[in-house]
Amino acid sequence: MEGIYAFCVGMLTACGIFLTLRGRTFSVVLGLTMLSYAVNLFLFASGRLAINSAVILGESEIYADPLPQALVLTAIVIGFAMTAFVVILAMRARADLGNDHVDGKDPDEVAASMTLNKKGEIN
């Protein structure tokens, strides 16, 4: 179980980091969401993984740590709000800047205007 769990967290983190490093806001938002999933799973595991255990003392032989569950819940709520905000901001940036690149400039257009400049033409 630990192996699969660790693999999932690692995979989500790797995908998240890869996507956040992309140039367009949509994939960056997706990457941030993946990272927050990974974080939530990771936080949950920080109380150790246990099967068939209640979070209440005396209900079962082994008991789970309730605190990480509370932490995850808080992290989910905050992550959700932040994702909603970043989605709206990305749409606003798309409208304001005319493209969906993180730097606000389309790299192809920038490259095209640079070559024009070298020829001495007005871009």
Add this chain to the structure above:
Amino acid sequence: MQHWTILPILLPLLVASAMLLPPLSSRIQWLRIASISTLVILTILSALQVATVITEGTQLYILGGWSPPFGIVLVADKVSALLVLLTSFLALCCMIYACADHDKGGEFFHPLFLFQIMGINGAFLTGDLFNLFVFFEVLLIASYALLVHSGGKNKTQAAVHYVVINLLGSSLFLFGLGILYGTLGTLNIADMAVKISQLPESETILAKIGALLLLIVFGLKSAMLPLQFWLSRTYSSASAPVAALFAIMTKVGIYSIFRVFTVIFGDDAGELANFSADWLWPLAILTISIGSLGVLASPTLKLLTSNLVVVSAGTLLVAAALHSELAIAGALYYIVHSTLVTAGLFLLADVIAKQRGQAEDRLVNSRALSQPKLIGFGFAILALTIIGMPPFSGFIGKVMVLNSAESMATRLWIWPVILMSSLITLVAFSRATSKLFWKSPNTKNTTLEKAHPYEVTAIVLLILGAPLLVLFGGPMTEYVIQAAADLHNMDVSVYPLLPEES
């Protein structure tokens, strides 16, 4: 008054919530009165709290009556009380400035502003690491919205970078917290400080990784070298009162570094004692260097001020790397001084930009200012203070930081860097002053756009900090030295915050 400790968090929260509802929500005058009176009360309350902390020692507020290692606690010690007072005063000045019609550029300025104050105060007061994360998010989400206040292409684009990098930071923060909770089994700062020395050897490396992740996050907030690229753009594109308020935000990161890496990973942390210093040394020095280069290369006054924020963050990180009582004391003094001065410069840059028409705050020859004497006088004081010239507070702040480097080796590293950065700041300001004030053609400014009285009041209040911090330099240095000593002393900063048996 046992509930005073939580008031700097509750008061802005309640007033901001009330502001979202009628009858306040649609009347700008009422909103202004409500904000300013809240912030005046907050400043008075936090001043009283500083007085309480001096006479009665650290105040512990146990939320919901859950005893410390399990429940959330608020801790007002000398460090946090001072910083809450600084935040409240700064916020008051920024709000007075914003009331000169800067708050009309977008909706919800007043409630967002107060939510941000709540987040900053909460981050200073909390005694629980996860709670620190929550307050970080509160202050961040308010700052995201404030940053795009009054709109514009520049702001949206700066906001995309700022939001994305801070969301990454939040994820890293949670990873770090998860690792630390997994190894130490607690997130109460005082309890962690006790548990860290009892950590089995096999787990120290894990705790170290968690702590380093936290260092990255705090470094991101405080603009430590490889993570400072977001700052200059964000701060220079934000509207003036927001940028001035953001001057305290990097200090939240610095404060967290002081709190976590002196109390938890400080002298008594066993194997992990002061391990962060090795990382902070080179980064702090490089931060000062790159900030100074930025100061020299800045084409506008706002960018110049943003880069000064980076330089001051670097200076504070040097103090964190020294991790001695004297260094932290110097840093606390420097935090108060640099926050007020950089905020003042951000506000003044906005006034200058408005009076110069199309040239705005760009450092080019342009028409004369309509109030050259008033603005020039304020600018001169602020510039002398941030450069670190006597007789203003920057001088004392820098002397305290320089003086705290006790061994020859550390002096050789710190002194040249900080002194060179002062020189570079001096050069940059000489250039800025001559461009802004002297090299203007003799044509009179015909628009006669005068600074609003609110704007003048706000800037004067911020400037007053510079001479006052010198006039009351004696009590102030005594206080910060005491505060730093408390932070280093486990008998004051840790054990009183936990129940007897541990």
